[in-house]
Amino acid sequence: MSVIEIQDIYKTYTNATSPALNGVSLEIKQETIFGLLGPNGAGKSTTIAILSGLIKADKGIVKIFDKELNKNLEDIKKQIGIVPQEYALFPTLTCYENLHYFGNLYGLKGKALKDKINNYLELFGLEKNANKLISSFSGGMKRRVNIIAGILHDPKLIILDEPTVGVDVQSRKMIIDFLKEYQKENKISILYTSHHLEEAQEICDEIAIIDYGKIIVKGSPTELIKNHQVDSLENLFINLTGHSVRE
Ligand code: ADP
Ligand code: MG
Secondary structure (H helix, E strand, C coil), X not given: CEEEEEEEEEECCCCCCCCCEEEEEEEEECCCEEEEECCCCCCHHHHHHHHCCCCCCCEEEEEECCEEHHHCHHHHHCCEEEECCCCCCCCCCEHHHHHHHXXXXXXXXXXXXXXXXXXXXXXXCCXXXXXXXXXXXXXXXXXXXXXXXXXXXXCCEEXXXXXXXXXXXXXXXXXXXXXHHHHHHHXXXXXXEECCHHHHHHHCCEEEEEECCEEEEEECHHHHHHHCCCCCHHHHHHHHHCCCCCC
């Protein structure tokens, strides 16, 4: 069974001159960490927005857990955890209050919710900041809270948009270590986007590189590096596109 199956999707935003997605196909297998990688503007967030049901593709098929997304949206949404690029937190509530709010949205309550929040806060090194306002948090701390908010309901699939962008080194390490551990322990699947190819090489079982709305290469990082006779995904990207990811 594949967890996500995207077949030949296209998306052109209203008033845009070129498509954000120009025929993208992807398959994400069970119990893997999949990295969708590419430079700014490549189409990563658009793909995530389509998978989250926020926007619709103009054309193509999107299946999650072998079911067509748009026909089973409510049911599928309950089983996935979405961690968007933008913070979805309330600045005037404390960290704990925010997480409690999201837990309630998922139907969690009482001691079970409280214990769960406290466990995650500890795991992410935030227990001492539980009762501080989110507005006083650094970018990296907010990102950690955002991830907790997205997984309180024990999703079978977690989708994260650039979880490690714009965060301090310590937060970044925590996030990466957490994703690796969490995936292994719970045997779930993770799709995450990044423009940091070195990091993806370290944690992903499979990757796809997207540029100008098209997938230019996909496979396991080790296989890709071997087959293309390069020493890193970064150099593979440069070889294939003639430019660097950071340009
Ligand atoms: P990434 O997440 O890889 O940086 P996006 O999916 O955000 O890329 O963007 C892909 C392309 O679509 C870019 O050219 C971007 O400018 C454009 N785009 C993104 N969102 C919108 C929007 N709401 N309206 C018009 N164009 C958009
Ligand atoms: Mg983006």
